[in-house]
Amino acid sequence: MQYLISVIDDKSNPGSTDRQPAISVFNERLIAEGYWVFAGGLADTDAATVIDNRGEQAVLSDGPFVESKEYLAGIWVWEAPDLDVALKLATEASKVCDRKIEVRPFL
């Protein structure tokens, strides 16, 4: 079972910026224990571009699809046997990242 783990940051109250070493250690453990599928931090939402090609021609717009105080700052994909395992890891991840974490199952 795979879960999308979203790291959520808050523009008005951002998490601390010194978390990378701790995140690397945590990633090592995820890999060693077989949970790690993929991970990546994301550039600022200002760097996003939205494309809508549902109509006659593609429309590009500058910025994220939704402007909000809270935004997606990074993701993991984990392989875990059930939600309890994913939530336990996510609880640690939130501490490690100093940010909120959303756990969402893939179909």
Next chain:
Amino acid sequence: MSVVDVREAITQAHHEEWARVVGALTRRFGDLDIAEEAAAEAFATAVQRWPADGVPPNPGGWLTTTANRKAIDRIRRENKRDDKQKEAQLVYDNDPPEPLDAIDDERLRLIFTCCHPALAMETRVALTLRMVAGLTVPEIARAFLVLETAIGQRITRAKAKIKAARIPYRVPSAEELPARVSGVLAVLFLVFNEGYLATGPETDPVRHDLTAEAIRLTRLIRALMPQDGEVAGLLALMLLTEARRTARISASGELVTLEEQDRGTWDATLIAEGHRLVRERLVARVAPGRYQILAAINAVHTSARDIRATDWSQVVALYDQLVHLDPSPIIALNRAIAVAELDGPEVALAAVDRLEHKLAGYHAYHATRADLLRRLGRSQNSRAAYDKAIELAGNTAETAYLTRRRDQLG
């Protein structure tokens, strides 16, 4: 066997076996939705068949087997067009029914799944009542004054989440249990309280079915965690409250306050068991949680011969401990009621009035004020407070009581 006997046998089977059937099917098919629907169909089949065929010697086994067939039929119907392989895996389960004590295991697994912390509290309550207690959606809607469609949707969404997110169907490990059990206790306490002070103009003032189910499930958790202080505390609290159930409502359906209750009608067996649990926790010498303190308060009340013999200083001391753990204004209100007995209504009223901005929409706040004002001889203010309390109260017995007290004001 008469029609009445058969009907009773079905009611009893529903009470005893519903959770087992839902649980066994959830374990087999990994899907609460299939389990619930098939269990409901199996009971509907029993209603059709048992009057003619007689009640089977092992009703639980019969119901589980029938529900299994219904579930397989549904899965076959849904898979008709796609892979034949899946279908081939589905064989009728001819295993002998689970031994009796396995019923409790099944019920526990269901409780922990339905009370999973990833589900919203109101969802947990609705799901537990449906899956574990076997209440129908209209019954749950009535108990919580929510529209049937809202309860139905809540349960449907919860089942979909459990399946999609793979919320496991198991009792948490010993290491996870302490963290998980508090969420379960909160659900059981809500169910109990709704039973004890049922809301709604068309509802019985006390829903014994809900209080009894909450006690039954709390006993089950206690069997799983006999050393846990809060589990013991909640069970004691429920027993000491339930013991006064019949004394609490008069023949005319009016609330009878603790002061006016006929203490001779309290259930001595339940009180003895509750007191035993409270003593057990005192001996344990571990700092008590809120259920244990609430149980201790109830133990003080149920130890007193009458209201005057109540050790109010002990009650206030316990409330002080509780306020420390739980700074909610409702606890502060209850503390003030005890203070009135110890230090008089004037001191209590001052404490109650300080809660106005937090509790102005809560009927008990106005009922407490009304009573204190009455005792202080301020009839006019008391009447206004009774009016407000009556307007906000949702329980029929409470409304009747408040109305009488208001009309007795000079």
